[in-house]
Every structure is written in C-alpha cells, then in structure tokens.
Amino acid sequence: MAESRHLLDVDDLTREDIERVLESARSFAEVLRRPIKKVPSLRGKTVVNLFYEPSTRTRMSFEVAAKRLSADVMNFTASTSSVEKGESLKDTALTLEAMGVDAVVIRHPVAGAPWLLRQWLEAAILNAGDGMHAHPTQALLDLFTLCDRLGDLEGRTIAYVGDILHSRVARSGIKACRAMGMEVLVVAPPTLLPPAELEGVETGHDLDAVIPRCDALYMLRIQKERQEEGRFPSLEEYTHLYQLNPRRLGKARPGVVVMHPGPMNRGVEIASEVADAPMAAITAQVASGVAVRMAVLFTLLGGAEGGERVA
Amino acid sequence: MPELLIEGARLIDPFNRLDGVMDVAVSRGRIAAVGKTLEKEGREVLDARGKVLAPGFLEVHAHLREPGREDAETLQSGLEAALHGGYTAVCCMPNTEPPLDNAAIAEAVAARARELGLADLFPVGCISRGREGRELAEMALMHLSAARVCAFSDDGSGVQDAGLMRRAMEYVTAFGALIISHAEDAALSLGGQVNEGAVSTAMGLRGIPALAEEVMVARDLLLAEETGCRLHLAHLSTARSVRMLRDAKKRGVPVTAEATPHHLLMSDRDIDGYDTVFKVNPPLRTPADMQALRKATGDGIIDAVASDHAPHTLEDKEREFDYAPFGVVGMESVFPMLYSELVLTGALDLTRLIELLTSGPARVLGVPATDYGMGIIVGARADLVLLDVDGTWTLDAREFASKGRNCPFHGRVVKGRIHCTLKNGKIAYRAPNTGSA
Numbered sequence: 221m222a223e224s225r226h227l228l229d230v231d232d233l234t235r236e237d238i239e240r241v242l243e244s245a246r247s248f249a250e251v252l253r254r255p256i257k258k259v260p261s262l263r264g265k266t267v268v269n270l271f272y273e274p275s276t277r278t279r280m281s282f283e284v285a286a287k288r289l290s291a292d293v294m295n296f297t298a299s300t301s302s303v304e305k306g307e308s309l310k311d312t313a314l315t316l317e318a319m320g321v322d323a324v325v326i327r328h329p330v331a332g333a334p335w336l337l338r339q340w341l342e343a344a345i346l347n348a349g350d351g352m353h354a355h356p357t358q359a360l361l362d363l364f365t366l367c368d369r370l371g372d373l374e375g376r377t378i379a380y381v382g383d384i385l386h387s388r389v390a391r392s393g394i395k396a397c398r399a400m401g402m403e404v405l406v407v408a409p410p411t412l413l414p415p416a417e418l419e420g421v422e423t424g425h426d427l428d429a430v431i432p433r434c435d436a437l438y439m440l441r442i443q444k445e446r447q448e449e450g451r452f453p454s455l456e457e458y459t460h461l462y463q464l465n466p467r468r469l470g471k472a473r474p475g476v477v478v479m480h481p482g483p484m485n486r487g488v489e490i491a492s493e494v495a496d497a498p499m500a501a502i503t504a505q506v507a508s509g510v511a512v513r514m515a516v517l518f519t520l521l522g523g524a525e526g527g528e529r530v531a
Numbered sequence: 532m533p534e535l536l537i538e539g540a541r542l543i544d545p546f547n548r549l550d551g552v553m554d555v556a557v558s559r560g561r562i563a564a565v566g567k568t569l570e571k572e573g574r575e576v577l578d579a580r581g582k583v584l585a586p587g588f589l590e591v592h593a594h595l596r597e598p599g600r601e602d603a604e605t606l607q608s609g610l611e612a613a614l615h616g617g618y619t620a621v622c623c624m625p626n627t628e629p630p631l632d633n634a635a636i637a638e639a640v641a642a643r644a645r646e647l648g649l650a651d652l653f654p655v656g657c658i659s660r661g662r663e664g665r666e667l668a669e670m671a672l673m674h675l676s677a678a679r680v681c682a683f684s685d686d687g688s689g690v691q692d693a694g695l696m697r698r699a700m701e702y703v704t705a706f707g708a709l710i711i712s713h714a715e716d717a718a719l720s721l722g723g724q725v726n727e728g729a730v731s732t733a734m735g736l737r738g739i740p741a742l743a744e745e746v747m748v749a750r751d752l753l754l755a756e757e758t759g760c761r762l763h764l765a766h767l768s769t770a771r772s773v774r775m776l777r778d779a780k781k782r783g784v785p786v787t788a789e790a791t792p793h794h795l796l797m798s799d800r801d802i803d804g805y806d807t808v809f810k811v812n813p814p815l816r817t818p819a820d821m822q823a824l825r826k827a828t829g830d831g832i833i834d835a836v837a838s839d840h841a842p843h844t845l846e847d848k849e850r851e852f853d854y855a856p857f858g859v860v861g862m863e864s865v866f867p868m869l870y871s872e873l874v875l876t877g878a879l880d881l882t883r884l885i886e887l888l889t890s891g892p893a894r895v896l897g898v899p900a901t902d903y904g905m906g907i908i909v910g911a912r913a914d915l916v917l918l919d920v921d922g923t924w925t926l927d928a929r930e931f932a933s934k935g936r937n938c939p940f941h942g943r944v945v946k947g948r949i950h951c952t953l954k955n956g957k958i959a960y961r962a963p964n965t966g967s968a
Contacts, residue, residue, distance in 0.1 A: 310849055330851035331735035332805025351853070353735020391735060415738055416729035 226345040227516055228334050229354040230395040238363065238399060244515035245364050245508070252288065252511055261522045262291035265322040270312070271348075272298040272328040277482060277506070278348050278358075282325045285513035289522070294321070309333060313340040323521055326350070344520040355388040358481060359396035361512040362389075362438070365505045366397075369477045370435055374401035379430050381407045381462060382440030382489050385414050389481045390440060394418055405430055409461070411451040427462050428471070436477040439464050439489045455488055465491040469499070477501050534558045535956065536571055540579035540917060543882055544586060545890040546906025550882060555584060557913040560955040565907060577958075579917055582950055585885045586906050587619025587650075587914035590862060591789055591892040592686075592711075592765055592837035595621070595652075597640070599628025604842040604934050606640065609862075610649035612840070612933035614960040616862035617888070617949040619914035620651040620903045622896065625662070626687035632657035632668040634676035641678035650954065651914075653898060655711060656680040658699045664690050667699055674706050682896060684711035686765060689747050691717055696751065700760035709897065710755075711763045714747035714772070715813070724852055726814040730799040736852060739814050741769040748772045752779045755786055763895050764788040766839050768813035770823035777832050787895040789837040790824045792865050793939060796872050797821070801939075805852045808939045811839075812857035828887065829879050835891040836869065836884075838862050842935025860935035864926055866918065868940050870947030881920070913956035919948045 224232050233241075251259055267286040269279050279295065286293045298304075302312065309328075316324060323344040326334050331351030338345050349355040363373070370376055378397050380390045384406045394404050398420055405422045406413065407430050413423060424430055431437065442458060452458050464478065478490075478500040486492045494500060535557040542553045542565070554569040555562060595609035604612075606623075613621045623640070625631035631640060637654045644652035656673040660666050662685045673680035683703065689712070690696045700710050720743035725731050727738020748764060752775055755762035767773060767788050776788050793811060798818040802809040809815060827833045841858025848855050866888070873879040893904035905911035928941040952960040 308846070308849075309851060328851065330853040332852045335805045336851060351735050352737075388735060414732040415727045415740070416732040418732065 225520060226334075226338060227356050227520060228338070228345065228347045230356050230359050230392045230399065232356075233399070235399050238360065238396065241360055241512065241515045241519060242364055242367060244518060245511040248288075248514040248518070249508070249511040258288050258290060260290045261518055262286065262289040265291045265521050266320070267291045267293050267323045267325065267517065268316055268321045269293065269295045270316070270324050270326045271296065272303065272326075272333070273349070274299070275327055275349065278327060281506070281509040282346075282348060282513050285510050286517055288510065289514055289517055291517070291521075309336060310340055313337050316343065317341050323517065346516065346520070349388055352386045352388050352391070354392045356392050357509070357513055357516055358389050359392035360516065361505060361508040362393055362479060363396050363400060364508040364512050365479065365501050366436060366477060368504065368508070369501055373397070375403070376435040377403040377405065377433055378436040378438060379405040379407050379434045380438045380440060381427060381464070382442055383412045383446060384408050384440070385412050386443070386446070387440050390438070393438065394421060405434070407462070409452055409458075412446065428468060431468055431471045432473065434476060435473060436479060437464060437472065438479045441481065441483065442485060442489050459488055463489060463491060464494050466493050469494055469497070475499070479505060482506065534563065534574040535577060536569055536574040537577045537579045537584060537915075537917065538571070540582050540584035542584045542907055543885050544907040545882065545886040546586060546893075546904060547908055549907065555907060555915075557953070557956040560913055560957075562907060562909055562911050562913050564909060577917070581921060583881070583918040583920055584907070585916050585918065586889045586904075587916050587952060587954065588617045588866075588888040589892040589896070589903055590618045590621040590838060590840065591835050591895055593621050593623055593840040593862060594626065594842065594858070595623045596627060596842060597643075598636070602934075603844050603847070606644050606652070607647055607649070608932060608934045609840070609842070610644060610647055610652065612860075612862045612931060613650040614952045614954065615932045615949060616838075616864070617866050617916035617918070617952055618650055618862060619916070619952065619954050620653065622653045622655050622682065624684060624686040625655050625657045630657050630662045631655070632660050632662065634669065634672040634678065637673045637678035637680050638676050649959065651903065653682075653896065654678050654680055655682045655684050655686070658683045658685045658690055658710065659695060662688065664688070664692055664695060667695070667702060670699070670703055670708065671706060674708055681898060682709040682711050682763070684713060684765065686711060686713045689713050689715035689717065693750055693754070697754050697758065700754050700758040700762070704758060704760050707761070707897070709761045709763055709895070711765050712747065712751045713765050714744045714751060716743045716746045719743035719746060723814070724810065725802060726799040726816050728799065728817060730802060734802070734805070739812070741771060741816065741820070744769055744813055745771045745775070748775055752776075752784055752786060756782070756784045759785065761897070762786045766791050766794065766813055766837065767824065767833065768794050768816050768820060770820045773823045773827045773832065777827070780832065787834040788832070789835045789895070790828055790833045791837055791839045792861060792868050793859055795821065795824055795828060795836075796868060797939065807848050807850065807852055807855035808859065808937050810852065810855055810857055811859055825873070825878060829883065833887070835895050836865065836887040837892070838865050840933070840935075842933050843937050844934075845936060848937050858937065860928070860931065860933050860938050863931045863933060864938055864940045866949060867924075867926060867945040867947045868943070870920065871945040875946060913953055915953040917950040917953075919950040919962070920946070922946065922948050924948055
C-alpha cells in the first residue's frame, strides 16, 4: 500500500504494510475510547461511499471512520440514484472525478468493479466488497481482532467454515491470515468450495475433526438462496453438519476465538449460545472495523502528506 | 475491363494442391491463366513477388448483427471487415434480432448482402423458432429459398433439449444440410463468466466449467452417429472435447469442428485484470486446453479456423465484468495473429494455415464449388487474397472496418498482413500505404 493509492485487495499489501495498518488502527482505537472521538487528520478531504449493494453495516462503519477523521462524507446508494435511470459505472465515476472527491469507497455486486473504477478516477479507491471476490478491510479488521485476542499470529491455526465459494470475506481473509504466518483450513460441503484449491490452504468437510486443531473458528453466513441453487438439501441438514454449537465448541482449544462477519443467522451456522459466549469476538470485530477503516483512510489520504495522525 | 496480371507470387492453393511461384492472369472476374511467365502486355501488373497468393478465405462463423443491432455491426461494415481480413465469403450466425429463423428474413439478409457487392454471404439459419429451443424452425423452406441456407444453428446458446436436437438432425438429413452445434449445457454454465478453475476462483467470478461444453459435445456426437446427420462443432475449447472429436472421427461419425484464434492463442491466464475484452463464450480455457487445440489444429482433427467475430459497442463492453456481453472481433486479426504466433514459431505450417482458412471451411460447409471453392485454376472466380508475409506492423483495432473494437490483440506487433483482397477479379481491399496495382 506504500506505493499504491488504492486498497483493492489484500494482495496489495505486504506483511509490513499490514502491520503498519494494524499499528495505526491501535492508535485510532485509543481515540475512539476518548470522550471526544474525533481527530482533524482528514479535514478538507471528501470521501464518497458508493454502494451498489445494500450493506448498512459496512457503509456505516466507513462513514463513522471518515467522520471521526473529520473528512466530509457523501453517500451514494445505487438504488436511489442515477443508476436506476441507467447511468453506467463509468459516468458515475466521471461525475465523482469532476466533483474532485479524494476517496471512493465502493461496494459492488460484481467482482472487479473497483478495478474498473480505478481506470477512470484519480481518487483513492477502497474496495468495500466486490461480488464474491474481495473484502480487504474486513480481512484487516479480522486480523486486528485476532491479534487482540491471540497476540502473535505466527503459527496459529484458523478455520473458515461454510460457504467459501461465494465468500469475499473468506477469500481476502485467507490471504491476510496466510500473510501473517497463520495456518488456514477451510471446512465446507464440496458444493460450497471453490472449483480450484486455494493456495496453501487445507480443505476438509468434517467440522468435528477440525475443531480441536484451531485457535480461531470463522463461521460464514449461509444464504438460503444457496439451498435454492441446490448446493445443499436443507438448512436443517446444513445445521446438523456445520453449525458451531456448544457441543462442538466443547472440543475446541481453550482460548479459541469465534468469529463471524455478520449479519448472523442465529440457529443456522452459529448457535445463539455460541454467538453470545465470551469466546465470540463478533461485536469486537465490528468495533475493530471503525479503527481499521480509519487507519486505511488515513494511510491512503493523509499519510503521504504527513497529515496529523492523532491530535 | 482491363486485365490484371498478378506477377510472381508464391501461389498456395489447397483446393488444387498447388504450391509454387507463378503468374496469375485475371479477366472478366475469373482466372484466365496460371503459368510460370505470363504475357504482361495489355495487362495491369500487380507486382506480387515475395508475397503469397491464396484463394480468398471463407469465414465459417461470424456475427454480423444485422438486423437488430446495427449499432454494433452492419452487413456492410461486417463484410468490409471480411475483405480487410482476406475473406471473400462469410457465414453469418442467426442470433440477430429478430433471429434468422424463416425463409423471408434469410432471403432479405442474403439479398442485402448481394446488393452490397462485398464478400459473399452464406446465412446460417436457426434450428429452432426464435432460437427458443422448443420447436423446429422451417429449415427446409430456408434451404429451398433464394438464400439457400445450408447450415443451421442456434448459436449463442446450445439446444438444451436432446429430443429437439435429435429431431433437427434427423430432419435435415432429408436435404443434406449441416447442423452446427454451439455446445453448452446451460444448467452447467449458469451465470458463469470465465473458465471455472483457478482463475475464476482467484477473480471471484462464477465459472463456466469445461463440462458445460463436453457434456453437449458428447451428446451431439452420439446423436450424429445415430442419425447420420453432418455435425459441425463450433468454437471447441477443451482438451476433452478434442479427444471426443478425435475418437468420433476415428469411428466414422460425420463430424467436423472449428477452433478460434483466441482459444488457440490465449488461456484464462491471459485475462488482464477485469478487462471485458477477454470475456468470450466459450471462455478462454487452461493452457493445457489451448495446447490440445493447437495440436488438433496442426494434425487435421480440427477442420477450420473460425474467428467467431462478435462485435459489440464500446458502451456494452465497457461495463462491469458480469454485465458485459461475451465476444471478441476477429476477422481482421485472424491471419496476422495466427501467422505470427503459430506459423512463425513453427507450430503450424503456412500451407496448413491457409487450408484452415479456405478448403477446411469449404469442406465443413459443403457449399457448391461454383459458389466458393474451386481454388486458383483457369475458369474459377477470381476471389483471391495476396498476403504480405514479411511486413511488420501493429494491430490497431481503431482502424478496423468492423464497428467492433473489442479485440484482445489490439496493439500487438505482428508479421503477416493482408496486402490485398480480390473479389470477382477486382481489388476490393488494399492495405494502406501499398501503392496502386
């Protein structure tokens, strides 16, 4: 990221870059604990949230992060915008360019949309999720949460469980964890795995067999439409095989961290008792999100100009 | 009409198995003489020394978009593109709007092409009404019409109903027509954007598995074997399809197949970022698939090279990957790309490449020799292409006669150029900066 003005995927980051962002996020997390949770680091900068897919949580997280840095924030939600009138991504980009925005946070249902945007915009591009491809800030906030709970991540083991095939969270998360020296397992029915092996990742189908080996269990959201696509026969069957429930959690290592990108289907991929248990870091992930996104925005927009990090 | 003498070219004519330096005299649109040294007097002389003279190419698979999408291509721009690419005859696929599924529309398209007087046009008709895959189109009426439709396809999508495909194949055996299969099982390719595998996984795009093609290739080979219908497999893309084709030919199944330059020269590893110019159907496959196709092209299992010319407007292509249409333009880059990448690298010899562009497609289609395919002999129509095999130049899609700019080879430095294309004895296209005859 040192050379790039953009954050499109975790591939853009070296381990040193990641460590710098996490370090910076730690100072911002400290800011967020103050009575006045705001610093002037990005005063005068304009950040646009360009959301072609509804995602209240991610949009709010970016919005809060930008505002805590004193940036001006505009929200552009596709369903209520010119897109409905048929405007192309290119024309939207050119409009934003003409307005002189400094950063565009884009969420889009199609993989690669942020890469397209980069061709037409001078502004920094932050990928807030593109199709089933990438979600780099989620990966960074997950690492932040993991570091907080586990300390050094080198040699630790994490399992991603569930719909790996359609998950941008898993795709970016796996890369980020590997970059930090973690061992990564994926556990899913074969119909929810990608067609090609993920590099350096061990694949399995038996959650019970995997749980005792893990320092962290990352439960992915299961969407009902996958059942309609015929990828598994019923939610009941999925739940029976892949739900993280108290019985399964009982076999885990002490200090295991349970994660979920939200929103959860309680009672499907994760039992309520587990979601609310102390080892669940799910709300901590949300909190980390703001600090990490502040760190990313600061690094892309303020860092190069020697802007003030923390007032 | 002044007579023309094409002087001193290396003549390569796969129809008549000719290969040698000869003069060719053209008179009244036909070849008047072929010989070592012909009389120049009274004839306009085209100095062709150092160049290769071949029969005009036959494009077996192009999308010309008229009627319906004249913003993307018209018969005029498409047939001009053909001449620029060395083609003197073109088969156009029927997935227009409306589709070519009845005699009236096929005749209208054929008549319009005749009026233009550019390259010849052989329209391909639909197998099913509206290309909907439900009931047979009036194939015999199209065949008997002035358009003389001799091949049928629902290209753009596969015929999903095996029962309908079987009936189509049985039916056309009555008049000896050809069925062209776009082999794609829609349930297997559903929503796919690129080849399913490592690349689709890394890009986060839905994959089109090789199986989507192979399942239907297997089915159609069995149907052709059963019905005796002549079957042509369009744009083959996988190693297993090639293997099945090879086995079927060995068993005597009446089948032919084509490969496209983009599948012969690129794999899914070449997809650059999310540039939709690389989005084609069938998708660019793995390097191993590409190698299998090359081998089959060299050893005669693949019968023809087809460009699968699919022009799209810039607005349509300059979109998010999932939303952009499939397809690349091809007719103007086929010869230079294959010559540079396969012939000059020693993977394919020049004579074989010319076969794949002339006698190969003619054999596939079975068009009457009077229409296309007598080669360079006295009395044959002077539909010829003169190839400059030495010149180095840069492919620039902005200079294409086609309206389509969606060319993945744009900007490539290549050798081999269409020096000029003769249609009915007249120079119908001449490369820029090559002087007059």
